[in-house]
Amino acid sequence: MTDGATARPRQDHGEGSPGAARPTSRDVARAAGVSQATVSLVLGEKWRGRVSERTAETVREAARALGYRPNLAARNLRLGRTRTALLVIPALTNEFFARVYTGAARVADRHGFGVVVYPSPDGTGPAKDPFPSARAALDGVIASSMATSALTALHGSGLPLVMLDSDPAEPGAAAHVNLDITDGIRQVAGHLLGLGHRDFLHLASEVDSWTFRLRHRALGEALGAAPGTSLRTVRAAFDVTAAREAAEAALTGPGPRPTAVVCDGDILAAGACKAARRLGLRVPGDLSVSGFDDLALATAVEPELTTVRLPAEEVGERGMRALLDVLDHRAPARGDLPVELVLRGSTGPAPAGTTG
CATH class of the missing domain: 3.40.50.2300 (Response regulator)
Known part of the structure; x- marks a missing residue:
C-alpha cells in the first residue's frame, strides 16, 4: 500500500456518527490529502513499512488540528486490546519515578494508550492486585526492579512485561530498559x-x-x-x-x-x-x-x-515504546541508556596529607 493510493472505504466503521458535529476519519483524510485507509493505518499504528514517516506525521497533525478522536472502544474490540498499560513503581512521591511516569505517559498518549500507576504501598513491598482480572483490564506491564515484589499478584497473567533497571539475565520479561x-x-x-x-x-x-x-x-x-x-x-x-x-x-x-x-x-x-x-x-x-x-x-x-x-523521562519513554513494540511483534530497542556525571560544589581535592 502506498501513501494515499488506496480507494476510500465507504464506511467510517463507527468512527463518526452520521450527522454528528465531531470530525470523522474522512475529515482527517481530506485535511491531510490522503485516503481514509491511510488515516486508519496511521492512527491505528499500523503504518510502518506502508506509509512514510512524513505522511504519518501529516495525518497526526491533521487529526490534532481537527480535534479528531477515533472510536477507541470499537477499535479495541476489533484488536482485542484495552490500550492500557500498568506502570509498577515504588512510589510517585519519588521524583525519579514521577519523571519515569511522565515519559511513559507522553509516549502512551501519542499512541492512544493510557497508563495506570501502581505504586507499592510502602515504597518497596508487595501490593494487592488492583484489578479483578489483570488480563481483562491491561495490555501489558512496565515495572521497576525496585518494586518487583508488587508483581506477585500479576504473575501468571500472561501479560507482556517490560522491566526497568533490572537484571537482563533474569527470565520472564519481554524486554529490559536499563541505564548504564x-x-x-x-x-x-x-x-x-x-x-x-x-x-x-x-x-x-x-x-x-x-x-x-x-x-x-x-x-x-x-x-x-x-x-x-x-x-x-x-x-x-x-x-x-x-x-x-x-x-x-x-x-x-x-x-x-x-x-x-x-x-x-x-x-x-x-x-x-x-x-x-x-x-x-x-x-x-x-x-x-x-x-x-x-x-x-x-x-x-x-x-x-x-x-x-x-534520564528518568527517557527511561519511561523507552519502556512504553518497548511495550508497544512487543504488542506489535517488533523487536524493542536494545542497549543501555547513557548517564552523565554532573560536577558541582560538593566534591573537591582530598585534604592535605591524605592523598595517595
Missing part, C-alpha cells in the same frame, strides 16, 4: 580518584535490588583497580534522616576517616552532607560527597551536589 549504571559509578570513582581521594565510604541503599547491587559491585571494582584505596560500606533507608545517622556513625567510627562519600542517591547524599555539618566537617574541604540521580534536591542543598544524571 556501571559507567556512572566509574565516572564518579574516576573523578574522586583524580582528586586524590583514597579512603572511601559507600553510603548504600538498604533496598535489595539489582540496580543497587550493581552499584556496589561497580564501585568495588573501580576502586580496587586503584592502588592504596580503602572502601567501607554502610546501608541506610532512602531517607535523609536515616542517611544522616548512618553517615555520622561511619564517619566517627574506628579507623581512618573517609575523605569521600559515594552515595546511591541524592537523598542519601543530602543526609551525608547534614552529617558532615553536625560533625564540624567542611564539604568539600574535609569531605567530598557525591550523589546519584540528579534530582531537584541536588541543586537545593549547599554546596550543590556532584551527581550522576539519570
